Amino acid sequence: MINNFLKVNLETKRLMNTNVVENYSKLKLSLFVLPLFLLLSIVLFLINVDALSVNGYVEIQKECFIFLNSEFSQFPNLIYNLTQIGDALIFLSLISVFIVYAPKIWESLITASLVSAVFSRILKDIFSIPRPAEVFDNSIFVIVGRRLPGFSSLPSGHSITVFTGLTVLLFAFMPKKWVDKILWCFFILVLGYSIAFTRVGVGAHHPLDVISGSIIGYISALLGIFISRKYKIWAWINNIKSYPFFILLFSICCFVLIHKIYKENLVIFYLALTSLIVSLYKIIYVYIKK
Numbered sequence: 001m002i003n004n005f006l007k008v009n010l011e012t013k014r015l016m017n018t019n020v021v022e023n024y025s026k027l028k029l030s031l032f033v034l035p036l037f038l039l040l041s042i043v044l045f046l047i048n049v050d051a052l053s054v055n056g057y058v059e060i061q062k063e064c065f066i067f068l069n070s071e072f073s074q075f076p077n078l079i080y081n082l083t084q085i086g087d088a089l090i091f092l093s094l095i096s097v098f099i100v101y102a103p104k105i106w107e108s109l110i111t112a113s114l115v116s117a118v119f120s121r122i123l124k125d126i127f128s129i130p131r132p133a134e135v136f137d138n139s140i141f142v143i144v145g146r147r148l149p150g151f152s153s154l155p156s157g158h159s160i161t162v163f164t165g166l167t168v169l170l171f172a173f174m175p176k177k178w179v180d181k182i183l184w185c186f187f188i189l190v191l192g193y194s195i196a197f198t199r200v201g202v203g204a205h206h207p208l209d210v211i212s213g214s215i216i217g218y219i220s221a222l223l224g225i226f227i228s229r230k231y232k233i234w235a236w237i238n239n240i241k242s243y244p245f246f247i248l249l250f251s252i253c254c255f256v257l258i259h260k261i262y263k264e265n266l267v268i269f270y271l272a273l274t275s276l277i278v279s280l281y282k283i284i285y286v287y288i289k290k
Contacts (some may be wrong), residue, residue, distance in 0.1 A: 001084045006158070007098045009216070010049065012020065016102045017103060017104050017238070018087040019111065019173075020102045020104045020105055020172045020173070021071065021104050021169055021257060023117050023172055023173070023174050024108065024171060024172070024225050027041045027171060027222070027226070027231065029171045029226075031170060031200055031222055032219065035219050035222075036219075038215050039212070040117075040217055041215075042208065042211070042212060046060075046241075050116055054128070054129060054130070057129060057154075057206075058129070058130065058135050058206065060086055061207055061208055062136070062208050063277070065132060065136075065141070065200060065206050065213045066140060067140045068200045068201070068207060069108045069132075069142055069195065069200055069203055070141070070142065070200060071108060071201075072197065072198060072200060072201025072202075073141075073142035073144055073201050073202075073203075075201075076142075076144045079144060079201040079202060080133075080144050080145050080198075080202060080266070081266050081267050081268040082194070082195050082198045082201050082268070083145075083158060083195070083196050083198035083199060083201070083204075084158070084266060084268045084269070085158075085162060085268065086156075086158025086159065086161050086162050086195065086196070086198075086199070087158070087161070088161050089243070089253060089256065089257070089272075090112060090268060090269070090272045091162065091165045092109070092113075092165070093160055093253060093257065093272035093273070093275050093276045094267055094271065094272055094275050095109075095165065095169070095275075096250060096275055096276055096279040097279045097282060098276060099237070099246055099279060099283065100279065100282045100283055100286060102172065103237045103238040104172075104238070105168060105169070105172050106234070106237055107228045107233075107234040107235065107237055107238075108168050108172075108224045108225045108228045108229075109164075109165065109168050109222075109224065110224075110228075110234055110237075111223075111225075111227045111228045111234070111247050112164050112165075112167075112168055112220050112223065112224020112225065113154065113161075113164060113165075113224070114224075115164075115223045115227075116160045116161065116164045116217060116220035116221075116224075117167050119155075119160065119216050119219075119220055120155065120157045120160050120213075120216075122157055123154065123216070124152040124153075124155070124157070126152045127153075127154040127155075128152075129151060129152075129153040129154035130150070130151050131148050131150055131151070131152065131153040131204060131205065131211070132152060132153070132203055132204070132205070132206060133147050133148055133149050133203060133204075134149045134151065134153075141203055142201075142203055143203040144201065144202040144203065145202055147203075147286045148204045150201075153205055153206060153209050154202075154206070154208070154209045154212060155209055155212040155213035155216050156196065156199050156205045156209040156210045156213035157210070157213065158196065158199050158204075158205075158213070159196040159199060159209070159211075159212075159213030159214050159216065159217060160194050160214075160217040160220065161212045162195050162198065162214075162217065163192050163213070163214040163215075163216075163217025163218050163221070164217040164220045164221045165217075165220075165221075166188050166191065166192045166217075167188075167217065167218045167220075167221030167222065168221045168225065169188070170184070170185065170188045170221075170252070171221075171225060186203075188270055192214060193209075193210075193214065196210045196213065197210055209262050214223065222280035226239065233279060240287060243283050243284075243286070243287040244287070247280065247283055247284060247287070248285055250276050250279060250280050250283070251280065253276055254273060254277065254280070257269055257272055257273040257276065258273065261273070
């Protein structure tokens with residue numbers, strides 16, 4: 001029975017990973033056109049409304065920020081849990097099981113995450129946009145959780161993380177039928193922005209920070225997929241011999257999540273921890289029975 005179960009797991013892994021590889025192989029460079037066009041449109045819009053300066057960028061969004069913040073902050077517990085998904089540890093923990101069933105996803109995801117981290121750090125330093133808590137009177141909007149001051153608002157790092165991960169998953173599991181493709185893309189888009197705009201809801205970012213971050217996340221994911229497709233940097237992930245490394249890594253992440261739960265008793269942390277424990281079980285089981 002155990003051998004049959006193991007065979008089923010290995011066959012599931014083979015089929016899922018093969019499907020992901022096939023989907024990634026179909027992607028073309030033309031996919032970069034839309035996000036680059038959107039970024040250009042944002043720049044042209046800012047030029048048109050004379051908002052390329054720091055003060056101009058902040059002021060044209062003030063009313064929109066306060067409105068969205070007021071609407072989202074009516075559900076403080078929900079948005080505070082959802083906004084944690086923008087933390088790389090939480091997001092990667094939630095999809096950790098793909099290490100076993102579709103390691104190709106993780107190959108692309110690691111590269112994409114490194115690219116997105118570079119983009120985020122460089123752009124934040126270049127633009128140096130003040131966060132809402134730094135530039136607005138804190139009494140006119142709601143801050144959920146920790147107050148975030150400083151000058152690192154553009155782009156939203158959480159939004160980059162969310163859209164980097166979701167875009168990798170978007171193309172990994174892209175359906176074959178056009179109707180299904182449209183529904184799948186719509187679902188990912190709604191899910192992504194529902195999570196990303198919680199950054200406005202908790203008072204951490206301006207709306208354009210989130211929109212720009214989502215586009216940069218999409219670009220980062222595409223770069224990650226194309227780079228990992230051409231250069232087999234992380235091909236060792238697909239080798240069962242690498243499992244002890246992930247057992248150690250996931251175990252450390254479990255301890256970090258337990259610490260987070262101790263500090264902030266959030267539902268999303270329990271979900272991430274549960275996902276990691278399930279992934280650990282799967283990895284250990286496959287490794288021992290190999």
